[in-house]
Amino acid sequence: xxxxxxxxxxxxxxxxxxxxxxxxxxxxxxxxxxxxxxxxxxxxxxxxxxxxxxxxxxxxxxxxxxxxxxxxxxxxxxxxxxxxxxxxxxxxxxxxxxxxxxxxxxxxxxxxxxxxxxxxxxxxxxxxxxxxxxxxxxxxxxxxxxxxxxxxxxxxxxxxxxxxxxxxxxxxxxxxxxxxxxxxxxxxx
Numbered sequence: 001x002x003x004x005x006x007x008x009x010x011x012x013x014x015x016x017x018x019x020x021x022x023x024x025x026x027x028x029x030x031x032x033x034x035x036x037x038x039x040x041x042x043x044x045x046x047x048x049x050x051x052x053x054x055x056x057x058x059x060x061x062x063x064x065x066x067x068x069x070x071x072x073x074x075x076x077x078x079x080x081x082x083x084x085x086x087x088x089x090x091x092x093x094x095x096x097x098x099x100x101x102x103x104x105x106x107x108x109x110x111x112x113x114x115x116x117x118x119x120x121x122x123x124x125x126x127x128x129x130x131x132x133x134x135x136x137x138x139x140x141x142x143x144x145x146x147x148x149x150x151x152x153x154x155x156x157x158x159x160x161x162x163x164x165x166x167x168x169x170x171x172x173x174x175x176x177x178x179x180x181x182x183x184x185x186x187x188x189x
Contacts, residue, residue, distance in 0.1 A: 003015060004065065005067075006067065006110040006111065006114055007110075008106045008107065008109070008110050009106065010071060010072075010103070010106060011069055011070060011071055011103060011106050011107055011110075012070045012072075013067035013068070013069055013070075013079065013107055013110055013111065014067060014068055014070055015056060015066075015067075015068065016052065016053050016056060016066070016068045016075075016078075017053075017068070018053065019074065020049075020053075020068050020074065020075040021046065021049040021050055021053060023074055023075040023076075023095070024044075024049040024052075024075055024078075025044055025045075025046050025048075025049050026095070027075075027076075027077070027093075027094075027095030027096065027097075028040050028044040028049075028093070029042070029043055029044040030095070030096050031156060032096055033093055033094075033095065033096055034155075034156035035154065035156045035157055036093070036128075036129060036132050036135065037091075037093055037154070037155075037156065038127075038152045038153060038154055038155065038164075039155055040093070040155055040156055041155045041156060042155070042156035042157075062082075062083075063082075063083040064080055064081065064082045064083070065080060065081040065088075065111070065114075065115075066078070066080040067079050067080065067107075067111070069094070069103065069104075069107045071098070071103065075095075076094060076095050076097075076098045076103060077092065077093050077094035077095055077098060077103065077104070077107070078092065078093055079091070079092040079093075079104075079107050079108065079111055080092070081111060081115055081124070084125070086122045086123065087121055087122050087123035087124055087125060088115055088121050088123075088124050088125075089124070089125050089126065089127075090108070090111060090112075090115075090124050090125070090126045091126065092104060092107065092108065099134075104138060105138060105141065108138065108142060109142070112124065112142060112169070112174060116171045116174045116175065117175075120171065121171060122170065122171050123168055123169065123170045123171065124144075124168070124169045124174075125147075125166065125167065125168045125169075126139055126144065126167050127150065127152060127164040127165065127166050127167070128164060128165050128167070129152070129154065129162050129163070129164055130149070130162065130163040130164065130165060136165055136167070139167045139169075140167075142169060142174075142177075143169055143173050143174060143177045144167035144168060144169040145167065145168055145169070145173075146165060146166070146167055147166040147167065147168050148165075148166050149163055149164065149165055149166065150163070150164050150166050151163055151164060152164045
């Protein structure tokens with residue numbers, strides 16, 4: 001059983017709990033959230049959250065790091081890292097009431113640090129739908145580089161195919177950026 005938890009200044013990234021299901025359904029049930037994600041259906045059914053909860057050990061056994069983002073009041077979002085070839089694919093979401101508070105920057109910083117420093121992951125990739133400028137900006141802030149464009153289905157939008165931007169961040173680039181960001185408030189997360 002994976003019990004890894006990561007702590008930031010304001011957040012705890014932890015394993016999902018039964019009490020999280022209700023908020024997960026509420027936040028992922030918001031089309032403005034689910035329409036930005038590839039695999040999340042809309043409407044978001046309660047049984048889907050319970051299924052994810054029941055599969056946590058199986059998910060961890062596959063090498064997937066799955067975290068609930070908790071601001072002290074309970075679930076506010078989620079972030080995960082799935083292994084691929086020689087790296088990890090990082091995906092994330094945040095409930096709309098928590099947008100614009102810097103929570104995802106904080107959560108992503110913790111996960112990237114864990115992947116690159118603790119696990120020595122060679123590279124991390126993330127994709128964002130073309131119209132999701134906020135998410136693309138977040139990745140750029142961390143030094144991700146645009147690899148190109150592809151297409152992904154969006155379950156919330158009927159499974160239709162939409163263009164996505166593919167971003168990648170290498171361990172070497174991450175370590176260089178973090179080393180040179182010491183003392184710079186806008187970069188230090």
